[in-house]
């Protein structure tokens with residue numbers, strides 16, 4: 001069964017938690033799809049976990065299209081959502097629709113995600129009117145890192161908590177089919193989830209949301225930077241990969257790799273003929 005905006009909405013109604021992970025390449029997306037993950041997010045976090053930037057701000061539309069296309073090829077059932085990168089939608093409603101269209105047309109995403117609620121509602125409405133499903137990202141919105149003064153928990157005081165709820169309602173009213181809330185207190189996330197008719201996906205927002213999303217490098221222990229508190233590590237692939245790279249280096253230096261089982265054979269007759277040619281070449 002292919003996951004769609006309709007099946008995800010039904011999951012909210014049925015209380016069936018929605019699973020989402022980020023991916024940025026074909027093979028990882030394929031593994032997630034085979035594992036039954038329902039949504040794959042091509043996050044602009046790729047700037048940090050794939051390209052080595054310190055934040056997401058330098059990510060371009062070209063980066064997003066390139067990685068979205070690869071993920072879309074690997075996802076046959078999961079709904080692929082692609083992030084609109086910094087300054088691809090804030091500048092105007094027109095830019096938002098054109099760039100959302102590029103992620104769908106060139107990247108083959110099924111939906112797009114952008115950061116913000118009330119302020120960005122005209123963009124959400126226009127993209128939805130162009131028949132492109134929209135996810136609104138609220139709370140700790142990484143594209144606002146400089147405005148926030150760092151990656152910090154959001155919605156802790158009364159004004160900020162009330163604003164988060166207002167933003168979530170505005171995103172829903174503008175036509176968003178899903179909201180992602182990042183790094184907000186658990187009780188507030190639970191309230192927002194209860195108040196909205198559309199699915200609310202949490203990251204650092206507790207188990208009361210309709211589903212969860214994680215950056216896959218965080219959950220596999222593959223990111224060298226500081227992992228956030230909410231990022232449970234489900235495997236230590238970083239350590240396993242490093243150990244494999246070291247074993248390869250050691251065996252190559254020791255001459256024990258490749259072994260007899262990794263090589264191809266040739267007949268003695270052919271080798272004798274080649275040796276003759278080689279010897280003749282030396283004499284000339």
Ligand code: KIV
Pocket residue numbers: 022041042043044045046083137180182203213215
């Ligand atoms: O870019 C991203 O990976 C995200 C998730 C953290 C939700 O937006």
